[in-house]
Amino acid sequence: MLSTSADLRARPAELDASIVELRLPLKALDVQASVQRSLDGIVYPVLTLPPEIMSNIFLHCLHLPNLDDQRRTGPTPIHAPLLLLQVCRAWREIALSTPHLWVFLHVDLDRLTERLPYPEIETIVADWFGRAGSCPLTLSLCCELRRTFANGIRGILHPLAQRLQSLYLGVSWHQFKDLADIGPFPILETLALSATTSQGQSRVPLKLFSTAPRLHQIFFTRFATPSMFVLPCEVFQISCDDLIAQECLDLLKALPFLQISTACVYDDNFDPEYITHHHLKTLRLHSGGSTRFLRSLRLPALQNLHLTSDITYHNGNDYFSTFLASTSLRRFRADHPIESLSVEWFAAAMLGLVDLELDLPGHQFLREFLGMLDRNRDGAFLPHLRTLVFRRRMFGLDASMLGALSSRCTAGDENLADLESFQQILYPMSASLADAFARDNAMSLVACRELVERGLAVLHVGPAGQNLV
Template structure:
């Protein structure tokens, strides 16, 4: 290459380097302008945004009001509180600095890959507040492990299982893994409410993880096991005492050879005030499990609710249960779909003087009563009216919820209850709900 050619090449390379340097400088200038533009835009948005101009206390309260009692906070970009993060920087700053926005979450499973990272950020923003967590579906181990990192802050835990193609199947029985097969490594000192609900009748859950959760929850106040059928578990060395439990709901389905009949036999709840139970969970096992539980716990029971009583053992159990000493303070009795023999047992007790049976009873509710003579013969009205009359100074509310609101009441039946209504007792016979009409009153 000639000397002239070499000189020309060097000049071009130098020029190219200068142009590239100018381009980089222009990029830096442009990036600086973009940053300034965003800064000015944020300042302008702040001036235009009424929320950003408010004191932090007021804007925070507005955000909190978006989480009404009907709203279930979910980790979605189009619902609060995640929605606040997608509006502007000012809203983001307000939202992430407000722990009360993040102490409740409803999670529908299964989740997308990597969901646990976002879940961890959500729960971290709660800043140590008491957590309320609801899990719907088949719980994945990674999600459960993330939740257990915040076990010490958990105040309520709601688990609802749904049938899923990933649930192992054994014949016609569906087994589901509670909590994804994981358990917390520390106690749950703040946990006050635990609800575990099955979504289909033939789902079986091992009792062991439930038992472990109860053992880790010394301050549990409200326990609800709904539509549950439990498989076997290891026997306890000693009774499990839940000293602060005040509400217990236990409904489900019987399982031959299962643990249902013994579930309440090892549990003690000395502070229990309300129990809701379906005797179907004791089929083929021990009909006196509830009676034994109440005698052992000796709780200050105030409310007893039961679903349909149908088996012969239920009738004897009802009469035995309602005469136990822990029932002496009962003021609210509620039974659904009572069959004739159940009504016979109950009315026999109610007809006794208050001093000898249910002396504190104030409210009686009979739900889904069939007025068909085979279920509710006419003489039951006479017996019920007489029993209520003998307890008119004690009872305050009596509701007979009919299965068919179209059944009429005769003038004779209305007359039997007229005096009670005049005395101020709230007696209602009719359909359930706000639209129901009291058939004891004249219809307009």
């Protein structure tokens, strides 16, 4: 009886413990439900943006390379726009309904044909650009292997010719010839051509792009040259890897409205034929070439001349000063030392210069140049100069330089320009060498800071990215 009574007394405690155990999961469920209600109440801003705003954001995710940029890659799943299709259903719908996300495509037929048949490649390209609606298209298409040509390039390019605004085409010379009947290109504006092989014995220019009335910019790389094609005379910008001098002169004669030309020109010992081009405003000469062909040119509209590294300067450069005198130069830049650099060029032939940038000018030239630059000595020398850059010149900040710069801070004459920017870009140097330079030129650096206070907007002395002033 006692045993039964004790058992009965213990039973309520056991039942209470069981009830507690049963309530714990229920309580956890209540807490979970409360947390979920809180989460459901949170509104993520990105989910509330209108589709039009999301479309604009998506467009900023794209990287559209320039057609003259050789670093081209095809679409990948980890980059826009394909990446945007994988985030969620809403983003996929917005991306697929944003035409400007699908206006550019790079197609490497050599790689694609290793995995896919031609018809499937053509379908992929058609589907991709089909999402672009009626937007103008940019296509980058390359093919180095002859076997991929017949069904590849023609099947892709022909249906798109009417809609192409920009085109990069990198194929062999023989493949260019086989494309002669593709076109016309009514809205094509920018064209980059790369021939993977030379044209061999053929010298007949192709009319492939002659029916492109809006074509204005053309970039030639590798074996492609302007002489391979009949070009619309309205073209105003040309860039070439390699030209012989006679090709360059023929190009200027064929394109009377050309305004910008970039080329590496090789001397072919041609007989000078004087040519005057009335519209060319910018001329850039690449490394490895020559400047002797300039002796045959008169460019009265030329305002910008840029000479890159390794330009070959021949003995007896009188032709160069004569050429300069025929121009209206406002900017002159040389990225390579000019052995025959003369102050007389600037005094007699480049009086209208606004920007001047020289690489490693010699000590003798600098003494003469700074002497004439000082307006206290010669007020008529380079009266419009506003920007002056000396690169890789390890010379001290002496009194002649500071005096010349100081005289240019305040013109005091409405016909004379104030110097706005001076940069002396030194060789890269260690921290200890920079400290030593600063100590040796301490007083001059103080004078430089005073020039800034007087109105010199940009004053840099030191290696690129390290201003010791």
